[in-house]
Amino acid sequence: xxxxxxxxxxxxxxxxxxxxxxxxxxxxxxxxxxxxxxxxxxxxxxxxxxxxxxxxxxxxxxxxxxxxxxxxxxxxxxxxxxxxxxxxxxxxxxxxxxxxxxxxxxx
Amino acid sequence: xxxxxxxxxxxxxxxxxxxxxxxxxxxxxxxxxxxxxxxxxxxxxxxxxxxxxxxxxxxxxxxxxxxxxxxxxxxxxxxxxxxxxxxxxxxxxxxxxxxxxxxxxxxxxxxx
Numbered sequence: 001x002x003x004x005x006x007x008x009x010x011x012x013x014x015x016x017x018x019x020x021x022x023x024x025x026x027x028x029x030x031x032x033x034x035x036x037x038x039x040x041x042x043x044x045x046x047x048x049x050x051x052x053x054x055x056x057x058x059x060x061x062x063x064x065x066x067x068x069x070x071x072x073x074x075x076x077x078x079x080x081x082x083x084x085x086x087x088x089x090x091x092x093x094x095x096x097x098x099x100x101x102x103x104x105x106x107x
Numbered sequence: 108x109x110x111x112x113x114x115x116x117x118x119x120x121x122x123x124x125x126x127x128x129x130x131x132x133x134x135x136x137x138x139x140x141x142x143x144x145x146x147x148x149x150x151x152x153x154x155x156x157x158x159x160x161x162x163x164x165x166x167x168x169x170x171x172x173x174x175x176x177x178x179x180x181x182x183x184x185x186x187x188x189x190x191x192x193x194x195x196x197x198x199x200x201x202x203x204x205x206x207x208x209x210x211x212x213x214x215x216x217x218x219x
Contacts, residue, residue, distance in 0.1 A: 008147070022168055032205035043210035044150070087150065093157070094165065095140065095201070095208050099149030 003027060004090050006098035014106050019079050021101045022089030024070045033064055038100065044087055047073075049089040078105050080087045109133055113198050113211035120188040120218045128214050129181040130198030138201050139167075139181035140208060141173060143194040150197065154180055188218040 006023045025033075027062045032059040033050035048055065049070050061074040071088055085100040111132045120126055132137065137158045141151040142165075147183050152165030156175040170192060172184045181200075184193055199208040 034207050044210050046207045048206060049205075062167070067131070089208070091205065093197075094152060094155050096152060096166075097142070099147070105131040 003096045004088060006088055006097040006101050007099060008015045008081070008099055010102040010104055012104045012106055013078055014100055015078060015080055016060065018074065018080055020072060020074045020078045021088075021103075022070050022072050023098050024068075025088075025090045025096075026027055027090070027092050028066075028069060030092050032091045033062075034074050034091075034095075035060075036087040036089060036097070038085045038087055040084075044097075047086070062102075075103075080105050080107060111200055111209055111211035113196075113214050115214060116212065117196065117215045118217070119217065120185075122218060124188050125184070126184050127185075128196055128198075128216075129180070130182065131180045131213060132198075132200040132209075133179065134144060134198035134200060134202075134209065135178070136202050136209075137178070138203065138208075139175065140182045140199040141171075141181070142197045142199065143167065143192075144197060144213075145194050153183065153196075187189055188215075188216075190218045192216065193218045 023070045036044040037047045038044040053056040054063045063072045063074045087100045089096045114129045141153040141156040151167045154173040156162045159178045198211040201208040
């Protein structure tokens with residue numbers, strides 16, 4: 001089993017809809033968790049950290065489920081500008097990334 | 108404050124040539140990382156350095172060497188480039204603890 005797994009998509013979602021991604025990780029000792037956004041031919045940039053109690057930043061909500069070893073990202077009221085690849089990342093002694101989930105927001 | 112700077116941004120090599128990818132950060136970060144990104148493969152860790160003077164292998168270290176020259180700089184060397192090393196290479200850095208990594212803009216390497 002790979003250390004960090006994501007559904008590669010693509011997710012094709014109409015503008016204004018809600019979309020959710022999950023990411024599973026194999027190392028139960030992982031200490032911290034992140035969601036990154038990557039635009040085409042650009043470097044990944046931090047979208048949000050994921051805290052144990054869950055956290056929200058505007059239209060974005062991140063959750064952590066340690067018992068089932070997954071993190072999730074929920075995007076509400078999606079915008080065309082949300083089209084990108086979303087990478088989850090998990091830290092133990094190093095940071096390991098999933099392969100990313102491609103999201104296309106359709107007008 | 109430039110963040111993480113990678114040079115060069117683009118490079119074409121012939122099979123068997125060697126080259127060094129440079130990475131420098133000005134954020135006083137302890138940890139530095141080299142990843143490669145290929146279509147459908149996501150970011151794969153090549154090597155990392157948890158602190159100055161230490162380096163460790165990641166998921167795909169074969170064909171690469173690294174040097175943590177000082178706290179600011181972490182270079183990646185390809186001794187004998189192969190077409191399979193055609194990729195986009197990202198350097199990243201972070202401070203200790205449960206903190207995120209910051210990325211450079213990437214180096215697009217083609218080996219022909």
